[in-house]
Amino acid sequence: MPSNVSGNRDKQSWHYVLRSGLAGGVAGCVAKTAVAPLDRVKILFQTSNPDFQKYTGSWAGAFKAASQIYTDGGVRGLLQGHSATLLRVFPYAAIKFMAYDKVHYMLMPTREQETNFRRFTAGSLSGMISVLFTYPLEVIRVRMAFQTNTSSTTSSLRPSVIQAIHQISSEGAMRPSTTATTKTLFTAFPVLKFYRGFTVTLIGMVPYAGTSFLTWGFLRTRFLPPPRPGEKRPATPLADLAIGGLSGMIAQTVSYPFEIVRRRMQVGGIMRPDRWLRWGETVKAIYKSGGWKGFYVGLTIGYLKVVPMTAISYAVWEAGKRVLKV
Template sequence: MSSDASNIRTADQVIRSGIAGGVAGCVAKTVVAPLDRVKILFQASNPEYQKYAGTWSGAFRAGMRIYRDTGVLGLFQGHSVTLLRIFPYAAVKFMAYDQVHDLLMPTRAHETNIRRFSAGAISGAISVLFTYPLELLRVRMAFDTIHGSASGKPMRPSCLRTARLIYAEGSAQPSAVPITRELFHTFPLLKFYRGFTVSLVGIVPYAGTAFLTWGYLRAAFVPVGPNGRPRATPLADLGIGAFSGALAQTVSYPFEVVRRRMQVGGLTQPGRWLRWGETVRAIWTRGGARGFFVGLSIGYLKIVPMNAMSFAVWQGMKRLLDL
């Protein structure tokens, strides 16, 4: 009887942990959605916006151009897919982190930096595996611009239209690499995993560093109450989350740039699956070492408040849900 009750409580805690993480992710992403749109345009070298890249003022001017051309909705283009993706992504990530954390570090005495890093990296990898196709849809919609339709009216990219375009890529290009064409023909859903390998590799340093820094700073600066739980305030959560995000962004940013280029490769070379090597060489040829950090300044502008809000709302939701 008690064993069953314990299992029910554990399942209930897992569900509440997922809800807390999902809500935190949605709030954080909504706060920085306009910056995210501009950053994707810069990273993927959209020809219409590349002239603005490289400066803070350029990011502002790019945002103003989007607003002038398409209004407020243009700044949030692709955000509906972002929310569809971020809730399960953040829910799985934070839920997995809680479980892996308890497994690797059942008590504070077991907490080490390598275990903190491992818990974050594992949870990040699990979340990417399950939600990557939605991430690809979001990037494609953010990268795309308004097109004219047969009726002459501007046609805004939609989730369904973008998914259809991705699914159809490579179906009629005779010059495509044979192996890639065969893969696309046999496993068409692979088209929704363009850039997945570099994303999976990139999430390890990002999530690992973020949760390592988060755990280390909380252990070092947040006092523990009589019940053994950290007595963090929302302000402390915001500050630690912001610093964790900035450090994680710096470590993993080159992977993110390569991933974005591979994700939008279907638009520039629809019949091919861009590989790591050629993508890295293309970035190096065009911009050298700085090419791997294009948009990093706006990345900080986005990631610092996003991570601050994400960690703070996550902790606030956990307190609200009695976790």
């Protein structure tokens, strides 16, 4: 009993939570680096970049798109925007996993109190918290990945983080009909320009992170028996990879339409720098141009990217926690 009480107190300490966050941040960077070229192709598909629309709709098209990127810019082209990705991913993944451990313990301090609804809630809250603090870095990363030979409005075909920040800062953010109160708000808080698509991202994070952590927790409870009292949980890297990959596939399928809308809004300042695109009109534009299939453009490459990325992320997180004695 005293040992159990001591373990529970340790899980409530910030020292414990920060170690979990460190493991999560490293896991996120490793996973993102492994799929960085696929990530760039997916962004170009999702945002309907005019140079790459001809490749959408098939697995072969994804590889042809990657081949064109490599031909035009070599390895640097495939990794364009990855520096901003790492700047975003480490704090994003660290906060997400750290928040999940904290919220998970608050809602489910014992195994007997674990339910699928609580797992979903803990995952959704952790995802929303992480995206709130790191969203501007995501917008910068998408802008860097979007630029190609014909879409670039600057002299550099590989915009730096500083150039992307300058571009976003100089864009108009409102319609001519925007109310005086809203104009004052955007003038007073120019940082809001870095939150294009934030509302749909926050809404989409609920099914994505919630479903991902729900599947992860459910399958681990179902197939990986808990350690006996006094024993440490054994390393299960293959099981972690398999369960993580399946969690990512299910979560991606559920939340993908939100991701399409989010990407379109994030690059809205390039296409329409004079106005702030609302997510309602973005949805209408996507449906008008591609019907319901328009909300699933790039899903096949999304699976190709998300399944290994989520698998690696969860597996490295678990391994990192073992190394840090979490």
